[in-house]
Amino acid sequence: xxxxxxxxxxxxxxxxxxxxxxxxxxxxxxxxxxxxxxxxxxxxxxxxxxxxxxxxxxxxxxxxxxxxxxxxxxxxxxxxxxxxxxxxxxxxxxxxxxxxxxxxxxxxxxxxxxxxxxxxxxxxxxxxxxxxxxxxxxxxxxxxxxxxxxxxxxxxxxxxxxxxxxxxxxxxxxxxxxxxxxxxxxxxxxxxxxxxxxxxxxxxxxxxxxxxxxxxxxxxxxxxxxxxxxxxxxxxxxxxxxxxxxxxxxxxxxxxxxxxxxxxxxxxxxxxxxxxxxxxxxxxxxxxxxxxxxxxxxxxxxxxxxxxxxxxxxxxxxxxxxxxxxxxxxxxxxxxxxxxxxxxxxxxxxxxxxxxxxxxxxxxxxxxxx
Numbered sequence: 234x235x236x237x238x239x240x241x242x243x244x245x246x247x248x249x250x251x252x253x254x255x256x257x258x259x260x261x262x263x264x265x266x267x268x269x270x271x272x273x274x275x276x277x278x279x280x281x282x283x284x285x286x287x288x289x290x291x292x293x294x295x296x297x298x299x300x301x302x303x304x305x306x307x308x309x310x311x312x313x314x315x316x317x318x319x320x321x322x323x324x325x326x327x328x329x330x331x332x333x334x335x336x337x338x339x340x341x342x343x344x345x346x347x348x349x350x351x352x353x354x355x356x357x358x359x360x361x362x363x364x365x366x367x368x369x370x371x372x373x374x375x376x377x378x379x380x381x382x383x384x385x386x387x388x389x390x391x392x393x394x395x396x397x398x399x400x401x402x403x404x405x406x407x408x409x410x411x412x413x414x415x416x417x418x419x420x421x422x423x424x425x426x427x428x429x430x431x432x433x434x435x436x437x438x439x440x441x442x443x444x445x446x447x448x449x450x451x452x453x454x455x456x457x458x459x460x461x462x463x464x465x466x467x468x469x470x471x472x473x474x475x476x477x478x479x480x481x482x483x484x485x486x487x488x489x490x491x492x493x494x495x496x497x498x499x500x501x502x503x504x505x506x507x508x509x510x511x512x513x514x515x516x517x518x519x520x521x522x523x524x525x526x527x528x529x530x531x532x533x534x535x536x537x538x539x540x541x542x543x544x545x546x547x548x549x550x551x552x553x554x555x556x557x558x559x560x561x562x563x564x565x566x567x568x569x570x571x572x573x574x575x576x577x578x579x580x581x582x583x584x585x586x587x588x589x590x591x592x593x594x595x596x597x598x599x600x601x602x603x
Contacts, residue, residue, distance in 0.1 A: 269590035270555065271542045273582050279531040280570050284505060286455020288475065288521040290446035291508075294415050297439040299408040301431045302326045304424050309443065311422050315413045321422075321443050322411040324430065336392040343385040350374075350381035417447040420519055446519060451509040453485050453525050456495070456502040464529040465490055471507050471525040478515065485509045485525065530570045536578045540571060542588045553589035554582060561589045 302324035309321045357374040360366045421444040424430060433439030453473055457465065471485040489506035496502075507525060511517050543566075544551045550568055553561035566581030582588065 267593040268561075269593055270587050271539050271590040273536050273538050273578060273584055273586045273588065275534055275584045276537055277531070277533045278535060278537050278570050278572055278575055278577050279528045280572050281526055281528045282457070282461050284455040284457050284471075284525040284527065286453055286505075286523055286525065288451055288473075288509065288517055288519065288523050289454050290417075290420075290448055290519055291450045291452050292415065292417070293420070293444060293446040293519070294417075295441040296321060296411060296413055296443045296445060297441055298324055298411050298430050298432050300324065300326060302409065302429070304426050304428045304430060304442075305409075307422065307424075307426055309419055309422065311419050313419050315417065315419055315445060317414065317416045318412050320410045320412055321419070322424075324409045324411065326409060327429070333392075336388070339388040340385075340392050343381070343388040347378075347381040347385045350378040354378040411442045413443070413445050415445055415447065417445045420444045420446050448517070448519070451511060451517060452488075453507040453509055453523055455505055455523075455525055456497060457505055459494055459501040459503065461529060462490065462503045462505075465505065465527070469527060471527045473507075473509060473523050473525050475517075475521045475523045477518075477521055481515055483509065483511050487527070532570050532577055535569070536582070536584050537575045538578050538582075538588065539590070540574060540576045541591050543568070543576065552582060555587040555589065 304322055305325040306323040307321070308323070309315055309319075315321065354374045354377075357366055357371055361368070361371045422442070423444075424440065424442055428440075430440035430442060431437065453471070465487060467487055467490060469487045471487060472482055473485050474482050485507035487505060487507045489504075491504040494501040494503050509517075538552070542552055544553070544563075549565055551563050551565050554564040556562050564581055567579040569577030569579050571577070
């Protein structure tokens with residue numbers, strides 16, 4: 234009986250040893266490679282790029298004073314609409330002492346000239362009434378008196394403008410009133426009551442009292458790499474997305490491509506501008522960061538295939554076409570537009586053909602394509 238159990242034990246050990254060798258042998262044998270299969274289908278394909286930029290008004294104007302002074306009153310603030318020639322701020326004049334002194338001197342001199350012209354006129358008028366001087370001489374003194382009066386009025390106006398910022402003869406266009414030059418939205422008022430402001434001249438740009446823009450006429454301003462700018466043509470459509478309004482997309486039309494590149498982070502880029510078409514249901518703010526998607530190339534209802542099915546050899550492109558006997562035949566193809574995932578097939582295979590795809594790699598927990 235003991236001998237019988239011993240034989241059984243030896244037999245079990247032998248089965249385990251043989252099974253182990255068989256398992257190791259089978260695992261050591263090379264396995265047949267497995268590949269996924271892809272089908273050539275007909276559809277639309279396009280190559281596009283994304284341009285980064287921002288939304289800006291086409292017409293944005295800095296409003297600046299016509300005289301030097303101090304902000305006495307601000308009548309508008311950022312975010313308000315303003316009409317052309319509407320007053321934004323009032324200034325208190327700080328006259329330049331040299332200019333003021335010259336204007337005062339000009340007034341005194343004009344008064345002296347006027348008094349002398351009046352005396353001459355009165356004298357000539359008395360003689361003319363007695364027929365002792367000619368009409369020509371009378372006309373000359375009359376003209377000089379009129380010129381002296383005009384000079385006195387001009388000198389007084391100049392003094393009032395320098396001293397007060399406005400003259401009595403032209404009170405409706407006072408230079409102490411800072412007016413908007415366009416109709417639009419006030420984007421910024423960088424000054425406060427009490428701030429000193431200066432007018433623009435050859436030495437400086439002057440102080441900006443307010444920035445006004447027409448927010449009904451917006452443009453997208455961005456930059457595109459030199460490798461893609463050659464595909465752009467004015468009039469091409471774009472689709473704009475704004476980071477702050479992720480669910481809002483609107484159309485634009487390319488209207489400007491810079492003829493000169495600018496260097497940006499070591500790369501040559503070209504400025505592009507597009508006219509934005511927005512609806513009134515959304516508030517678009519100046520300076521919004523935005524992306525513009527533009528289609529560089531497009532083909533409709535063409536044969537396409539995933540790029541992973543292609544094999545590149547030198548300047549040629551190949552696929553492995555599945556034959557009727559389930560074998561694969563290497564076939565050269567001609568390609569067209571690629572969007573990075575799928576590619577257009579111009580020749581070499583037909584719609585519905587099946588080609589070999591990426592290799593399937595079996596792992597203990599999952600199967601992946603390579």
